[in-house]
Amino acid sequence: MTAVQPTAMMSGRYQRAFTVAVVFLVAGWHLAGAGGQLLHNRAAYGSFAFQGAMWLVMALAITAGSVLVLRGAPGWRPAWAVALIALAASTAAAAASPAGQMLAVNWAWGSAGWIGVLVLFRRRFSELALFLAAEALATLGVLAWDGLNRAELAGFLAVLAWSTGAQVAVAAGVRALDVAAGHAAAAARSEHAARERAATAEIIAAARHARWLALQESAVPLIAELAVGTADPGDTQVRIRCAVQAARLRRLMAEGDQVPGSLVHELHASADVAERRGIAVEIETAGLLPQVPGPARRVITDAAITILTAARSQARITLAAVTAGIAVSFVTDTGAVIHLPAAGEGVAIQQQQDGGMFWAEARWNTL
């Protein structure tokens, strides 16, 4: 979860940079390219005011489209709304141009295509192709209306090849860069993961040493007492101490497994010892459980061992995903007062004795 975030952020940053580049390209074309052509040919148009108005409409479409793409991937409705406005304005501008000179003085075809690139380049490629084809057909339609001759058709094809080619190339290029940014981010992530693995290995080694030390304090003295004879296996207290230590040993072995859901695994190991005493233990989970760090798991399994040791005939352990954490609960039949080990490491423990039933819940929060 946390490992994915920097990757997404990193490739997201690149993608934003590409988006900004496309915005500048499209705005620059409309200002300098289309605007320049419009001014240069101003005398040729029947109504320069109308051409200017269409130019403004398209400038507004570029502004709207830029806002859309800079906010994130636009949905098909707003994207196509902008694209269709551009298509309509460019067709109107072309239709209002003088017949016979339309291709020479047309400033709008290129801008409309670039607006399509702006709002559609991160959508399916077929959408951009559809838009560019519609734009070309509209222009061709205007030419045909005015009476198309062979020279004009050749000119049309030349402009089509040049402008549409450039637009498709830019759209495809940015898509390729998006993919490359994804790869770069993934590579960075795998490097990050390798460093994390090395750090984890160190932590595991330290934890093993700590476990060995813990055994020196708890299990070893008990074994020594049993060997010397100062601890009597017939004594209930000694048997309980043995059960607890056996459960700890099992848990320590289970802790070595770096597997997902290891808390469940460790609780199973703790339950195993109780089951040997004839206690029926159920373990159930609800929801997608978060990973609980080692020290917090230790607090939870310590509580489990204490509770299972006091169980009379049955115990139910549940693990449920709750907001930003996990709730591990224990319900068992015992009349005994259970003194749970200290909470901590982000784990809060609550308990309730209700007649012969004992309930406790250990809650760990990521927050």
Added chain:
Amino acid sequence: MEHPVTVAIIEDHPVVAEGVASWVRSDPGQRVRLVQTARDLTGLSGVPGLSGVPGPSADVIILDLELSGELVTAQIPGLVAAGYRVVAFSGHSDPEIVMETLDNGAHAYVSKEEGRDHLVEAVLAAAADRPYVTRSQARAILADQRPARPALSEQERQALLLWFQGMSKASVGRRMSISENTVRQYISRARAKYAATGRPAPSKDALLTRAIEDGVIRPGEITPYRSFARAAAEPSLGAPDQ
């Protein structure tokens, strides 16, 4: 109740069918009468495509979800349409299967581990169109992450969580400082909300109607669609009421 509820057992393992029958027979009040035991669905009357005999042969079917190695959850809508109430009884406890079973119109879901304590009660509740929520059902509801899940209140979630954890409803009430009846109310309401979502079924309508009549839920609390803005309801045990 004037006449006992009639039940049919559909179970392909004879030993399990015999066990279920013995639970039904050993009910102290003899509230349920077993009228049919079958190894598959072909012998049921009133189900289109299965049998020519019209009308359901029993009030409730106890349905093993896996017959001859095949899941039969997809058959539940047909059974419900024929007028049966279905209580699913299954060795599966996968929350997705539980949800699919309820969505298809089953009244309740009883896992095989829960059978002895819950099956007869679930049958009685189904016959009366009343919600019955086993721990395996509570688990499936707690685990439900589908976008179209109904919005549960914090209290409903908390009652479901404690019930799933294994407390008795009386203990859940003491834990939440509410009466046992209110605990039942919360859990039943959560179940009723599920009857208002997903695939329409006559059994769901009956359950909802009964829940409204019983005052378990008000019509205004039925949310057929859960908006993401209301997705944050989760229990918190650190609340000051403990």
